[in-house]
Amino acid sequence: MPSSARIIAFKSLLQWEKTRRDPHSIIADFINDKLKPEDASFTRELFFGVIKFKRKLDYYAKAYFPSQSLKIELRLIIRLGLYQLIQTRNIPDYAVVSEAVELTREFCSIKDGGFINAVLRNYIRNPQKIRLPDKKSAPIRFLGINYSYPDWLVRRYVNRLGFDETEKILRFGNAPPDTCFFVNEYIATQQDIENRLNDLNIRYRKKELFEGYYNCYDPHQLLRSEIFLNGNIVIGDPAQRLAPALLAVPTGETVLDIFSSPGGKTAALANAVGRRGSVIATDISLERLRVLICNIKRWHLDNIYVFCSDGLRFASGKKFKYILADVPCSGTGVLRRNPDLRWNLKKEDIKRLADTQKRLIRAVADKLERKGRLVYSTCSFEPEENREVVIDFLKQNKNFCLGDFKGYDEFRTEKGIYETVPHRHSCDGVFVAVIEKV
Numbered sequence: 021m022p023s024s025a026r027i028i029a030f031k032s033l034l035q036w037e038k039t040r041r042d043p044h045s046i047i048a049d050f051i052n053d054k055l056k057p058e059d060a061s062f063t064r065e066l067f068f069g070v071i072k073f074k075r076k077l078d079y080y081a082k083a084y085f086p087s088q089s090l091k092i093e094l095r096l097i098i099r100l101g102l103y104q105l106i107q108t109r110n111i112p113d114y115a116v117v118s119e120a121v122e123l124t125r126e127f128c129s130i131k132d133g134g135f136i137n138a139v140l141r142n143y144i145r146n147p148q149k150i151r152l153p154d155k156k157s158a159p160i161r162f163l164g165i166n167y168s169y170p171d172w173l174v175r176r177y178v179n180r181l182g183f184d185e186t187e188k189i190l191r192f193g194n195a196p197p198d199t200c201f202f203v204n205e206y207i208a209t210q211q212d213i214e215n216r217l218n219d220l221n222i223r224y225r226k227k228e229l230f231e232g233y234y235n236c237y238d239p240h241q242l243l244r245s246e247i248f249l250n251g252n253i254v255i256g257d258p259a260q261r262l263a264p265a266l267l268a269v270p271t272g273e274t275v276l277d278i279f280s281s282p283g284g285k286t287a288a289l290a291n292a293v294g295r296r297g298s299v300i301a302t303d304i305s306l307e308r309l310r311v312l313i314c315n316i317k318r319w320h321l322d323n324i325y326v327f328c329s330d331g332l333r334f335a336s337g338k339k340f341k342y343i344l345a346d347v348p349c350s351g352t353g354v355l356r357r358n359p360d361l362r363w364n365l366k367k368e369d370i371k372r373l374a375d376t377q378k379r380l381i382r383a384v385a386d387k388l389e390r391k392g393r394l395v396y397s398t399c400s401f402e403p404e405e406n407r408e409v410v411i412d413f414l415k416q417n418k419n420f421c422l423g424d425f426k427g428y429d430e431f432r433t434e435k436g437i438y439e440t441v442p443h444r445h446s447c448d449g450v451f452v453a454v455i456e457k458v
Contacts, residue, residue: 022123025059026100029066030123033096036071036360043071043360057240065196069107070099071359072194076168077102083149084142094132097124101140113144159183163190172367173352176402189401192443193355193362199239201253202232202261205291207320208252216247229430229445230258251319256284257357259440259447263397264288266425266438266454267344272296275342278384280326281308283315285346290321298323300340304330333383341392345384347377349398349405353442353449374404381413385420385455393423394455399448406451407437414455423454 028050035046047067051060070077077099085098101120104111117140124133143149153161160178164171167190177186203210210232217224222245223237236242247253264285269275271294280286280301289299301316301324303309309328316324350373351361381396388394398405414420422436431438431445431452438452 022119022126023059024055025063025066026119026123027126028055028063029070030096030100030127032063032067033070033100034093036067037092037096040360040364043068043358057244061240065108066100066103068196068359070096070103072362073103073107073168074099074363075170076165077106079165080106080143080150081139083151084139091128093128094124094136097128097136098139101136102143105140105143117141117144163187167191167194169193169362170365173362173365180403188443195356197257197357197448198446199236199242199255200227200233200258201236201242201255202234202258202288204252204254204287204319204321206295206323213247213252216252217242220245220247227258230261230447233258233261249318254284254287254319257354257448259353259399259445259450260284261288262428262431262438262440262450263344263346263395263452264292266428266452267342267393267395268425269293269297269342273342274298274300274340275344276340276387277301278343278345278380279303279330279347281305281312283312283319285344286312286324287315287319287321289344290319290324293323295323298325300325300327302327302329304328338387339389339392340387341389343384343388343392343394344397345380345394346397346399347380349373349377349400350402351399352401353399353440353451356442357448370402370404373400374402374409377405377409378412381409382417385413385417385457388457390457392457394420394457395452396455397450397452399450401449401451406439407453410437410453410455419458420455421458423456425454 032046032050035041036043047064051063080102081098097120101116104116105113117137120140121133121137124136152166155162160171160175163169163186164174169190174186174190177189203213220241222241224234227233227235242248267275269289269292273293274297275289275293277286277289277299281303286299286301293299301312303312306328309326313326316326350365350370351358355361385394396410400406424435428438431440433439436454440447440450442449
């Protein structure tokens, strides 16, 4: 009988291939509290890893089984086996093959089990049969196959940044994301949370560059602890703190937060304005709003008011002094957290999203008071969605300018514009522009 982790990973991958639903939702449906933490962790690693590396895994498999006419169940089992042999450590080869054969017999047939055994053992005996494209004559295909990304995205980065920098970006995008958090100071203090983490033997350390953020080394214990369940902490990448921090909204003020869900930035704003202030949080998706409201309740943040609306039509008659617009984007700054994104995103999506962002920034800016501050942010690594959107807006609206802000100098690229680079700053990639109305 194959291990429960491999069975769940296989079933989850099969559902993803058939439905292309959000992988995080799929794996959440399969993993429950009955699964041991170490098995849950291994299941997630297999599931997300196979999705990320599917191009590389299929390329390797082709060397040992050239035919493309293979039913999806067998292709997934080959991917699972090769992923463990290539990308993981401390799993003996014989265990990988044995589990793959058992998985095949369980979900396919005994005959198919012999086929899977042959493919994986051929790789183990003769790994040198793999010939990657030449790094010098075919750099795009080399990077695309070796790190498992689509060629169009690799080409964009090589043309803009060169081979070496692109390789660093792609490598970091395949790394498992850290579990980070900040303390919800609306109901707790940092010292209290540190004491409770120490009592629970949950390992952590403070993040450099990002004041107030912690990196947790025991995420499964943390997510099952009362510290998390009672809303004392907010899970999220430290880069998400940049936009709320640069908005610099004082205690007691009201701030408009456009496209709020899942709520990490909203929680940071709620902490900043305190009990005498308020956050007007909006999102157009009812599903995303349900997630936001659930998080707000767990965090006990009673100074957040939620509305279902987009950035084009909300509160057309009202002006705000502080606005955060974390707009929909390609998400190329968070590829490591979204393993399917590299396969779902298309080249033409970049321009389409940039056109939408230009409309959104104009609509949102119309809601800003004179001498007010607007923070425009994305989790994209693409210039068309970032600086080009902001510069285009400023050229057409002379009563707006980039604001000057003291602090976070390590992320400043020019006055009023800040960017995190994932492999340099060990965080997600975000872009933030501080815009003021004169």
